[in-house]
Amino acid sequence: MKVLVTGGAGYIGSVLVRQLLKKGYQVRAFDSLKFGGDALYDVMLDPNFEFMKGDVRNAEEVAKALVGIDAIAHLAAIVGDPACKKFSEEAQETNWGGAVALFEAAEKAGVKKFVFASTCSNYGKMPDPNSFVVETSELNPVSLYAELKVKFEKYIMEERKDTNMCSTALRFSTVYGFSPRIRFDLTVNEFTRNATIHGEQEIWGAQFWRPYCHVDDLARAVVLVIETDDAKVRANVFNVGTTEENYNKGMIIEEVCKVVPNVKVNYVEMNEDPRDYRVNFDKIKNELGFTITKTVPDGVKEIYTLLSTGIVTDSFGQKYRNI
Numbered sequence: 001m002k003v004l005v006t007g008g009a010g011y012i013g014s015v016l017v018r019q020l021l022k023k024g025y026q027v028r029a030f031d032s033l034k035f036g037g038d039a040l041y042d043v044m045l046d047p048n049f050e051f052m053k054g055d056v057r058n059a060e061e062v063a064k065a066l067v068g069i070d071a072i073a074h075l076a077a078i079v080g081d082p083a084c085k086k087f088s089e090e091a092q093e094t095n096w097g098g099a100v101a102l103f104e105a106a107e108k109a110g111v112k113k114f115v116f117a118s119t120c121s122n123y124g125k126m127p128d129p130n131s132f133v134v135e136t137s138e139l140n141p142v143s144l145y146a147e148l149k150v151k152f153e154k155y156i157m158e159e160r161k162d163t164n165m166c167s168t169a170l171r172f173s174t175v176y177g178f179s180p181r182i183r184f185d186l187t188v189n190e191f192t193r194n195a196t197i198h199g200e201q202e203i204w205g206a207q208f209w210r211p212y213c214h215v216d217d218l219a220r221a222v223v224l225v226i227e228t229d230d231a232k233v234r235a236n237v238f239n240v241g242t243t244e245e246n247y248n249k250g251m252i253i254e255e256v257c258k259v260v261p262n263v264k265v266n267y268v269e270m271n272e273d274p275r276d277y278r279v280n281f282d283k284i285k286n287e288l289g290f291t292i293t294k295t296v297p298d299g300v301k302e303i304y305t306l307l308s309t310g311i312v313t314d315s316f317g318q319k320y321r322n323i
Contacts, residue, residue: 005028113225120277121275134239
C-alpha cells in the first residue's frame with residue numbers, strides 16, 4: 001500500500017512517516033516546507049520513501065502527489081488557535097478550501113482511504129465542568145482553528161459519507177513529546193523547556209482541563225485506522241487519547257516539577273478560559289483496540305533529557321514554534 005502524508009515534514013507528520021516506513025509501507029510525504037525539511041533528512045534515502053514539495057491549495061501539485069496513492073493521512077494545515085488567528089486568510093484557504101479540494105481530487109483519483117487529523121478543541125468548553133465529553137457531545141468551537149476542523153468534519157461525515165472513499169476523522173488530544181520537527185510552543189513541551197532553561201514557569205488558569213497524548217501515539221492511531229476494516233471506520237469519528245490522560249495546567253506543572261529540580265512556579269488567577277474540556281476515549285479503545293504507549297510524565301522526561309544535554313542551542317528560536 002502507498003500512503004500519502006500531507007504535512008509529512010511536520011511535528012506529527014514526520015513521526016507518522018517513520019512509523020509507516022517501519023511497517024513496510026511505501027510513503028510519499030507532501031509538504032510546503034513552511035517550517036523547513038530538516039525533519040525528513042534521514043529518511044530521504046529510504047527506497048520506500050518519496051518527498052514532493054507542494055501546497056494543498058495548488059491543484060496541479062496535489063494531482064501529482066495523488067498518483068498511485070491508496071490512502072491519505074491528511075495532516076497539512078495551519079495548526080493551532082494562535083497561528084489560525086494570525087494567518088486567518090491562509091487558514092481558511094488551507095484548512096477548508098485546500099482540504100475540500102484534496103478530498104475531491106483523491107476521490108477522483110481512486111484513493112481508498114482518507115484519514116483526517118481533527119482536534120479535541122472542537123469541544124470548546126464543557127457545559128458541565130464535572131463531566132467528560134464523547135464523540136456525540138455537542139461541538140462548541142471557540143476559535144477559527146476549531147471552526148474549520150468542525151466544518152471539514154461535517155463535510156466528510158455528512159455531505160460526503162456515501163462516497164466510495166472511506167473517510168475517518170480523528171480528534172487528536174493536545175500533543176506533546178519528541179519529534180524530528182520538535183516544537184516548544186505546546187503546553188507540556190513549553191512548560192518543561194521553560195522550567196529547564198529558566199527555572200520558572202507562570203501558570204494562567206491552573207484549573208482548566210485538556211486531554212494530552214504523545215505524538216507517537218497520535219501517529220499510531222492514524223496507522224491503526226489505515227489498517228482497520230472500512231466497515232469500522234467509514235464516515236466515523238474517534239477521539240484519540242486515553243481518559244486517564246486528562247490534565248489541568250496545574251497538574252502538568254506538578255509533573256514537570258517532579259523531573260526538573262528547583263522550579264519556581266508563579267500562579268496567576270484566571271476564572272475564564274474559552275477552552276475547558278475533559279474527554280472520554282472509550283470508543284477508540286473499545287471499537288479499534290487503541291491504547292497509548294506513553295504518558296505526560298514520559299513526555300516531560302523526554303523533553304528534559306533533550307534540553308538538559310544542551311544539544312538544542314536555541315529552544316526559544318522561531319524554528320521551534322508555529323508563529
